[in-house]
Amino acid sequence: MKEEIFISGRDIPYIDPFLNIWHWQIPIYLFLGGLAAGILFFASLYTILGKEKEMPTTVKWAPFLVPGALVLGLFALFLDLKHQLFFWRLYTTIRLESPMSWGAWVLMFITPLSMVWVASYLRELIPSWNWKFQWLKDAEALAIKNRKPMAWVLMILAIILGIYTGILLSAFNARPLWNNAILGPLFLVSGMSTGVAVIMWMSKSHYERKVLSRIDLLLIVIELFFITHMIMGSLAGSQAMIEAIDLFLGGEFTVSFWVFVIILGLIFPAALEILELRGYKVPIAIPAFLILMGGLVFRFIMVEAGQITRYLY
């Protein structure tokens, strides 16, 4: 038997008896960031492919949610800071080794750019909209003319943003559950899948929904594949990693992970989408909602569970 205790007494807030310095703000932000990255990725992808007409919701309407999601996400991040008045310090340095610095700078660029993107479609959404000032009208014309280059930049930034939500966690070697290289791609794919779910839900065109639900099906399969890799990779790892992944394989988070993330969040919506492709009538809101719920729960579980895993000594 081996037992380890603090005999000098230690009960530091958020650190003892187990770490929970990151609360609901972080998973909310990871969810909104991934969602925004997903929507922007497909909006720019279909712009580059020149399919604005066939995929109007993807390219034009769904991005209207992005600035809101990003601002809300940033606000959640701000709430998480403990020394809030110094938040601007993020923008006085560029630290290439720090994922959080990458994230802060990417958001600095992608948020305004997504607003410009949305603004360039505003008059299509509200035909009576008037920009009032001539310079705003000129700016709009410039944005509309440069949608393609803007789409390229947005697509690259969206990929960085989506991967970053995973790397933010996987870069912490001290938390064995997170310290898994597959987490970056996994969060990117999961974010894309939630983005597609939102677009699907908003779309009124039958053709667009069909294309999107095929993409979503593919993303879910990739996600399941990555999750399998995450579990296998950890099981093949050190004792600390085995004990970490055990939280999902019989430990504290087993039920929430398998029921809400794997079954209700991935397998069930995938089955519904297959049924729909086979010609059955399935209200699109059901798979879309389940995917969003699964994505959100997944991020909550990962952040919660990761923090209680640690090196053993």
Added chain:
Amino acid sequence: MRYAMAIDTKKCVGCSDCVVACQTENNVPLGYCRDWITETVDGSYPNVEIELRSERCNHCDNSPCVRCCPTGASHIVEGGIVLVTHDKCIGCGACIESCPYDARYSHPEGWVDKCTFCHHRVTKGELPACVSVCPTKCMYFGDLDDPNSEISNALKNRKYKALAPEAGTKPQIFYLV
């Protein structure tokens, strides 16, 4: 110059003097601590082994907290001491997540706090508060680059270990076993 600390687990009695000295010296807020005592009990009666360790920030050579800090508030100064600049710290908690030793905490004023190796004393040639009060003299502090320093001598003649070296952090607190 490379500051480091060696702690003799055979001499430590776990009195917590180092903890109190640190709290007093560094105005550590009530209910918090920058160092603490861990007791590891291994085996069962009658074959029991107890190890007592005074733990704190390991001032790692490859410090994950410095690497992940988005503002550069966590930094390394001369002698390898890891410090936090209060008015650069935004309190994001990344360094707290990154530390395998759970040596950092969020100070009630917002910034992240931890052991400084008593940087303010060490630069004046004094010993860290914890080392200076130890009643069993089980803690050694000094410059690893100097072969004649107290710590270099302590590590020469004894077997020692560091905590979680597999985390790759190159910790600089050594436990004589």
